[in-house]
Amino acid sequence: MTDLIHHEPQSFRQLQEAGLPDAFLVAVKAGVFPSGESICAFPGALVALCLNSVGLRRVRETAALNVLVDIFMSKKAMRVLTGDTPSVLGSGLEELMRFVPSLRSDGVNVVLGVFRALCILGGDADEAAEATKPLPPDPPAAQTAETTAPGAAGAADSGAGGAAVAGSPAPPAAQPMDTDAAASSDAAPSEQAAGQPDVGLAAQAAGTEQVAGDRAAAEGMDLDVQQVPAAAQHAAADPVVAPPAAAAAPAPAATSQQERELERQRQQAEDDRLSAIAKRVLAESLQQVAAKKDEETDVEAFLPLALTAASRMLEPLLANAETSRLFVEHGGADLLLKLYKLPRLTTLFNFSSASHSLLSVFRALSGAHGTAIAAKSKDAVAQQVAVLLPMAEEVGPVCVPTLPADVRDKYSKQVLVVQGLVALTSAVARNVTAMLPQVSMGDPPLLASMGKLERIVLAQAAASDPWKQARDAAKKAAAAAESSAAAPGGDSTTAEAAAPGAGAAAADDVAAEAADVDAAGDEDMEGPAAEQPADRAAPEAPGAAAATAGSSNGKQKRTPEDTAYDALSYLLTSLRTFYMGTAKAIHTPVRRREETVTAPTAPMKAAALNLALLLVGNLQLRPWQQQQQQQQGLGPAEVSEAQPLEAAAGGSSS
Numbered sequence: 001m002t003d004l005i006h007h008e009p010q011s012f013r014q015l016q017e018a019g020l021p022d023a024f025l026v027a028v029k030a031g032v033f034p035s036g037e038s039i040c041a042f043p044g045a046l047v048a049l050c051l052n053s054v055g056l057r058r059v060r061e062t063a064a065l066n067v068l069v070d071i072f073m074s075k076k077a078m079r080v081l082t083g084d085t086p087s088v089l090g091s092g093l094e095e096l097m098r099f100v101p102s103l104r105s106d107g108v109n110v111v112l113g114v115f116r117a118l119c120i121l122g123g124d125a126d127e128a129a130e131a132t133k134p135l136p137p138d139p140p141a142a143q144t145a146e147t148t149a150p151g152a153a154g155a156a157d158s159g160a161g162g163a164a165v166a167g168s169p170a171p172p173a174a175q176p177m178d179t180d181a182a183a184s185s186d187a188a189p190s191e192q193a194a195g196q197p198d199v200g201l202a203a204q205a206a207g208t209e210q211v212a213g214d215r216a217a218a219e220g221m222d223l224d225v226q227q228v229p230a231a232a233q234h235a236a237a238d239p240v241v242a243p244p245a246a247a248a249a250p251a252p253a254a255t256s257q258q259e260r261e262l263e264r265q266r267q268q269a270e271d272d273r274l275s276a277i278a279k280r281v282l283a284e285s286l287q288q289v290a291a292k293k294d295e296e297t298d299v300e301a302f303l304p305l306a307l308t309a310a311s312r313m314l315e316p317l318l319a320n321a322e323t324s325r326l327f328v329e330h331g332g333a334d335l336l337l338k339l340y341k342l343p344r345l346t347t348l349f350n351f352s353s354a355s356h357s358l359l360s361v362f363r364a365l366s367g368a369h370g371t372a373i374a375a376k377s378k379d380a381v382a383q384q385v386a387v388l389l390p391m392a393e394e395v396g397p398v399c400v401p402t403l404p405a406d407v408r409d410k411y412s413k414q415v416l417v418v419q420g421l422v423a424l425t426s427a428v429a430r431n432v433t434a435m436l437p438q439v440s441m442g443d444p445p446l447l448a449s450m451g452k453l454e455r456i457v458l459a460q461a462a463a464s465d466p467w468k469q470a471r472d473a474a475k476k477a478a479a480a481a482e483s484s485a486a487a488p489g490g491d492s493t494t495a496e497a498a499a500p501g502a503g504a505a506a507a508d509d510v511a512a513e514a515a516d517v518d519a520a521g522d523e524d525m526e527g528p529a530a531e532q533p534a535d536r537a538a539p540e541a542p543g544a545a546a547a548t549a550g551s552s553n554g555k556q557k558r559t560p561e562d563t564a565y566d567a568l569s570y571l572l573t574s575l576r577t578f579y580m581g582t583a584k585a586i587h588t589p590v591r592r593r594e595e596t597v598t599a600p601t602a603p604m605k606a607a608a609l610n611l612a613l614l615l616v617g618n619l620q621l622r623p624w625q626q627q628q629q630q631q632q633g634l635g636p637a638e639v640s641e642a643q644p645l646e647a648a649a650g651g652s653s654s
Contacts, residue, residue: 448614
């Protein structure tokens with residue numbers, strides 16, 4: 001169907017008479033077949049239908065684009081939305097909105113609806129409450145039914161003019177078509193002229209050609225026929241009758257302007273009606289998602305797949321400046337920043353390639369909307385840092401993996417929320433100089449809060465290192481026991497007996513070392529892990545990624561303890577990446593710019609000062625102990641024991 005319409009546009013009338021476009025739209029409303037080819041062919045088919053005004057109106061009346069919400073809510077569709085399929089779908093939608101601008105607003109709303117549906121499924125309470133509100137009112141279907149019937153046939157012949165009339169909310173008798181109005185205006189002078197036989201008789205009696213010429217000119221200009229007899233009566237005495245006739249010329253111009261204004265109002269009313277249909281259908285879909293969200297199973301496994309596919313679909317769409325603008329103005333960036341906070345989103349989302357798609361989307365948004373994206377991402381990070389910081393202070397410098405399960409999981413989840421948002425903000429900070437005043441000013445500045453959080457997390461990571469080392473040793477011992485049991489000639493009985501012993505001994509070592517860390521954390525803080533905390537956490541991210549890749553084959557699964565440990569490492573790595581992005585934005589405001597010498601601005605100076613203070617704080621050996629003693633109200637004698645070490649650290653930093 002798509003190829004036929006593109007190669008033979010005049011065949012649309014025959015296809016419409018055969019009912020093919022309507023049958024296609026009905027099939028789309030029933031659901032697109034879950035295959036990559038059918039999903040990717042869907043936008044191109046809509047482009048072909050919208051080449052005709054009748055097809056465009058039918059596409060909008062059926063709200064065909066709303067099928068995207070059903071696609072991204074389908075588990076069967078997620079099996080085929082892999083590889084390049086989401087990007088191809090996004091390119092097709094971008095082409096549709098580019099060639100059919102009247103669908104751009106509805107298309108952006110549907111894309112936003114896809115992410116809203118995913119937020120509802122992920123447990124976002126605000127989006128769920130918004131979806132359960134009363135539906136918008138129905139469009140005036142009774143009026144449109146009277147106007148579409150006569151307008152459809154006219155639209156097939158007259159093109160866009162017929163489509164505009166078909167959508168007019170008023171009865172056809174009160175709003176005639178342009179062709180009818182033109183015919184009436186042309187027939188009126190003839191009828192009136194027919195009722196004035198004196199004009200022709202006077203011209204013949206005078207025997208002059210001037211009167212006939214004046215009358216012909218008057219009829220050609222659509223002048224008021226009542227002025228013609230007066231001109232004919234004075235034709236013999238004064239043949240110059242053109243000035244009185246020309247005075248009535250503005251009347252047809254005013255009538256034409258009124259008709260154009262009336263036509264514009266009809267088109268606007270039709271556009272509002274079709275937009276109302278699309279909004280109501282989308283609201284109904286979101287309401288259904290909200291009603292069934294608690295009945296869905298395997299949401300933790302489905303959400304990362306759906307978010308990855310939706311993000312990859314979104315990236316080509318944002319290449320269009322107008323589409324990107326509408327997406328940001330309608331709250332698209334706020335929806336994306338909500339994703340990491342979804343209660344039902346698994347913590348493994350941060351460790352997978354699914355999160356990389358969101359980074360690409362924010363890089364695309366920051367190019368054209370840098371100031372708005374910088375402000376929104378900064379606010380989101382600041383809000384979640386303010387939530388995590390008291391939790392980190394309450395947990396203290398302990399081995400996080402050995403905490404009680406409920407405390408550990410809740411804390412790890414919040415750490416990963418902050419890590420994901422910091423990673424998104426880093427992608428913006430590298431490309432947008434507007435991020436500098438956002439992170440370096442305020443009370444307190446975001447960089448200062450990040451530095452305070454980083455020092456606490458560094459202490460927790462250092463306290464968790466012995467647990468990690470003991471766990472790695474236990475895994476190696478278990479792997480060696482399994483390999484010796486599988487080797488030819490090996491004593492499987494001995495190996496099986498030795499493996500549990502090795503595992504128990506390793507587990508005892510883990511518990512013992514964790515207890516030692518919790519009981520005497522100050523002594524462990526003086527070890528190598530405390531002396532070089534920054535160098536310890538950076539290499540852990542690749543190792544955690546490798547562990548994630550290894551766990552996908554089913555041989556090893558990431559345990560909650562592993563997630564808690566890797567969450568600390570990922571957060572520290574993301575924080576340092578954000579610092580580097582901020583530092584680069586200070587001296588390189590625009591990438592690939594010409595070398596120019598400019599004085600540093602106030603935001604640049606503030607950002608540099610905050611980074612310097614942050615570095616000084618990290619160079620202190622015992623920032624946690626000093627802060628804890630001050631909170632406990634210890635006297636100068638008790639606090640003075642830590643002063644020599646801090647003074648030495650300050651001297652080395654200077």
